[in-house]
Amino acid sequence: MSFKDKTIVITGGAKGIGAGCAEVFYRQGGNVVVLDVDEEAGRQRCADLGDRAHFIECDVSRESDVEEAMGQAAVTLGGVDVLVNNAGILHYSTVTETAEEDWDRLLGVNLKGAFLCAKHAIPHMLEAGEGIVVNMSSVQAFVTQQNVAAYAASKSALIGLTRSIAVDYAPRVRSVAICPGGVDTPMNRSAFRQSPDPEQVRQETIDLHLTGRMGQPDDIGELVAFVASDKGSFINGQPIRIDGGMGIKIAGSKKD
Ligand SMILES: NC(=O)c1ccc[n+]([C@@H]2O[C@H](COP(=O)([O-])OP(=O)(O)OC[C@H]3O[C@@H](n4cnc5c(N)ncnc54)[C@H](O)[C@@H]3O)[C@@H](O)[C@H]2O)c1
Numbered sequence: 001m002s003f004k005d006k007t008i009v010i011t012g013g014a015k016g017i018g019a020g021c022a023e024v025f026y027r028q029g030g031n032v033v034v035l036d037v038d039e040e041a042g043r044q045r046c047a048d049l050g051d052r053a054h055f056i057e058c059d060v061s062r063e064s065d066v067e068e069a070m071g072q073a074a075v076t077l078g079g080v081d082v083l084v085n086n087a088g089i090l091h092y093s094t095v096t097e098t099a100e101e102d103w104d105r106l107l108g109v110n111l112k113g114a115f116l117c118a119k120h121a122i123p124h125m126l127e128a129g130e131g132i133v134v135n136m137s138s139v140q141a142f143v144t145q146q147n148v149a150a151y152a153a154s155k156s157a158l159i160g161l162t163r164s165i166a167v168d169y170a171p172r173v174r175s176v177a178i179c180p181g182g183v184d185t186p187m188n189r190s191a192f193r194q195s196p197d198p199e200q201v202r203q204e205t206i207d208l209h210l211t212g213r214m215g216q217p218d219d220i221g222e223l224v225a226f227v228a229s230d231k232g233s234f235i236n237g238q239p240i241r242i243d244g245g246m247g248i249k250i251a252g253s254k255k256d
Helices: 016-027 039-049 063-076 100-128 149-169 186-193 198-207 217-228
Strands: 007-011 031-036 053-057 082-085 131-136 173-180 239-242
Touching (some): 016 039, 016 082, 016 217, 053 063, 063 100, 082 100, 100 131, 100 149, 100 173, 131 149, 131 217, 149 173, 173 217, 217 239
Parallel strands (some): 007 031, 007 082, 131 173
16 A cells, blocks of 8 residues: 555644554655644654655644645645544543533534544545545444543444545545444543543453454554555445444453
8 A cells, every 4th residue: 555645634643543544644754744732742743754755733623723734735745645533532431421511512523523634625626526525433423432422422323424525526536434342542441541440441342353453543543544555445335333343242251
């Protein structure tokens, strides 16, 4: 796979899974544009990668930020060949415990952010001839832990958004949803720290995966790069799980 002369815009690319995606695309010769609210980490990530990586400070939940960032990527940084809608936040609560502002904040980043980025990236893709929108959903679109009502709703909705983009812009723009299981990132590490026994929760999370380990950002980055490459050109409009086999085992069943 080569992304030479291609520009890949990655939201939330300063840390975690987005940073893993940035690294994989960069390794494969692409120009990488990281959009993130964390300016310090984003600039550092791009400096660590090299001179084909650029940072733009952008809050994906604000349309003015997104429109400006996509314009900058298209006009001065080489285009928008691939958009990876990865920026996301997590909030723990049930439906009855979720404050309206927490619901709006989470959906604003996880769902509206992806919509806004697609809205302002797709015209540049169509102008250039083609493009790919990869939406970072989650295994929680299929199997859901307790206390993540807004998050699970946002990740399920991203699968619908993916389908709509695929249907509305085929054949020139493809869209794919990636659904990771537990990945070792700052998001998960901070979630573990909220529990009285972070190490126990980390081990319980590992145990949910048949692989005996959580995913690494690179695992997800490699899949994102594959679906965005020519080798993935027959994949469209679908969610793909990359979850170490999470949630497929019948509880209580034993190995042979
Ligand atoms: N870590 C997991 O186990 C896991 C599993 C499935 C799906 N996901 C999804 O993958 C994506 C990345 O998760 P992660 O674990 O790497 O998270 P993370 O918190 O480690 O990193 C997220 C990045 O997004 C940035 N960000 C947050 N709000 C933003 C905004 N409004 N605008 C722009 N950037 C913003 C953060 O600054 C950070 O750099 C998220 O959409 C998450 O829901 C994560």
